[in-house]
Amino acid sequence: MIDVLIVGIGEYVTGLSGEGVAKSDKSFGVIALSLFDMRERGLVGEIHLAGRDAKRFDLIWEHFDKNLKSAYPFLDTSFHAYPEEGYSDEAYKEALNQMQEGSCVMIFTPDDTHFQIAKDALEAGMHVLVAKPLVKTTTEHLELQRLAKEKGLLLMLEVHKRFDPIYADAVDQIRTFGDFSLMHSYMSQPKTQLDTFASWAGISSDISYYLNAHHIDLLCWAVQDFAKPVSVVATASTGVADKKLEREVEDTITLTVQWENLQSGALGTSVHTASWIAPPSDVHSQQRFFYMGHTGEVNIDQAHRGYGISTDRVGYKSANPLFMKYTPRNGKFAGQQGYGYQSIETFVRSSDELSKEPTKLAAYNKTLPTIENTLNVTKILEAGRKSLDEGKVIFL
Numbered sequence: 001m002i003d004v005l006i007v008g009i010g011e012y013v014t015g016l017s018g019e020g021v022a023k024s025d026k027s028f029g030v031i032a033l034s035l036f037d038m039r040e041r042g043l044v045g046e047i048h049l050a051g052r053d054a055k056r057f058d059l060i061w062e063h064f065d066k067n068l069k070s071a072y073p074f075l076d077t078s079f080h081a082y083p084e085e086g087y088s089d090e091a092y093k094e095a096l097n098q099m100q101e102g103s104c105v106m107i108f109t110p111d112d113t114h115f116q117i118a119k120d121a122l123e124a125g126m127h128v129l130v131a132k133p134l135v136k137t138t139t140e141h142l143e144l145q146r147l148a149k150e151k152g153l154l155l156m157l158e159v160h161k162r163f164d165p166i167y168a169d170a171v172d173q174i175r176t177f178g179d180f181s182l183m184h185s186y187m188s189q190p191k192t193q194l195d196t197f198a199s200w201a202g203i204s205s206d207i208s209y210y211l212n213a214h215h216i217d218l219l220c221w222a223v224q225d226f227a228k229p230v231s232v233v234a235t236a237s238t239g240v241a242d243k244k245l246e247r248e249v250e251d252t253i254t255l256t257v258q259w260e261n262l263q264s265g266a267l268g269t270s271v272h273t274a275s276w277i278a279p280p281s282d283v284h285s286q287q288r289f290f291y292m293g294h295t296g297e298v299n300i301d302q303a304h305r306g307y308g309i310s311t312d313r314v315g316y317k318s319a320n321p322l323f324m325k326y327t328p329r330n331g332k333f334a335g336q337q338g339y340g341y342q343s344i345e346t347f348v349r350s351s352d353e354l355s356k357e358p359t360k361l362a363a364y365n366k367t368l369p370t371i372e373n374t375l376n377v378t379k380i381l382e383a384g385r386k387s388l389d390e391g392k393v394i395f396l
């Protein structure tokens with residue numbers, strides 16, 4: 001059993017966004033709920049949550065009491081909150097001081113804050129799980145990689161798509177298709193989500209870092225043994241988000257990546273598009289990709305699993321309980337098989353295992369999405385931003 005500190009108390013952790021309960025597909029959040037359930041299953045001990053504004057916890061307790069408890073009446077939703085009073089950007093440090101070395105720290109804060117918080121957590125001797133995108137620059141990635149290695153700690157990236165059984169099968173298939181030739185990926189969020197992201201969208205991060213991170217990670221993982229990225233050029237569409245947020249911010253970003261197959265030298269191309277101006281639809285987020293290798297191809301629409309639900313309250317929706325299953329069964333949370341949950345459980349179990357057998361770290365660094373094997377993802381995302389800012393092709 002291992003203790004956990006979660007840094008960040010926004011939509012992904014609690015289901016609360018700036019204005020209140022998120023109007024997304026994650027109104028119950030993902031991280032805190034999964035950990036409450038893991039505590040019930042005896043996998044985690046204490047749960048600590050660090051934000052910046054102590055007042056925000058009143059809303060969180062009310063939301064958990066009213067909404068989580070109405071779905072799962074017996075779920076223990078208690079946690080230690082930081083800061084206890086007032087406002088502090090560094091309340092997480094106070095929390096770190098309360099944790100035993102070798103505990104878990106999970107970072108779900110805006111993209112540009114991941115580096116410093118992860119560095120502080122590693123220096124305090126904790127295993128760390130970081131939301132995608134892990135960090136924004138290659139320099140930051142290499143610095144954390146050095147530190148995690150020196151300390152013998154696990155630094156894992158939270159890329160739950162790797163735990164989706166269909167995406168994971170596609171990766172296994174892709175590895176039998178010979179050289180890499182072409183990938184197209186698309187992922188979107190509705191424009192209402194721009195309200196949730198208003199404090200950082202176009203200021204400290206962009207839609208490519210936020211959403212392209214998923215499919216770029218998947219491709220890098222699939223072809224890591226036989227192809228490498230060599231250059232990136234990015235293009236953008238504008239005109240909606242900038243009006244809504246009254247500042248410069250792209251609506252849609254497309255990264256075109258040139259790849260080279262390691263043995264044959266044959267070229268491959270991947271095109272990754274991410275947008276946050278989608279209209280309301282039967283799903284919150286569109287997510288799909290097409291991959292072609294020299295001897296096979298794969299087409300996946302992750303948003304449409306052939307499972308539709310209609311209600312008087314919200315009309316028709318294409319459902320994906322494979323990610324997070326919120327609908328209770330016999331008054332209990334029943335989403336332990338969801339790939340959102342599995343991604344977090346894998347980190348918790350692996351960290352706990354390391355406290356008994358530290359030598360397992362080498363194996364985890366091969367098989368899990370860790371700082372050791374995701375450098376190309378950071379390189380491509382950073383090059384995408386640079387290409388937009390400098391208006392040219394970036395060579396890696």
Ligand SMILES: NC(=O)c1ccc[n+]([C@@H]2O[C@H](COP(=O)([O-])OP(=O)(O)OC[C@H]3O[C@@H](n4cnc5c(N)ncnc54)[C@H](O)[C@@H]3O)[C@@H](O)[C@H]2O)c1
Nearest residue numbers: 008009010011012013050051052089108109110111131132
């Ligand atoms: N929302 C999603 O569906 C989703 C899914 C996967 C990953 N993520 C990732 O999770 C991270 C957070 O996303 P979100 O949607 O929850 O954002 P959000 O804007 O709703 O929440 C961010 C939270 O971070 C807190 N924060 C900022 N600086 C902090 C600091 N110094 N110390 C402690 N807390 C701090 C804010 O107060 C806020 O509670 C991002 O990196 C995002 O890419 C989000």
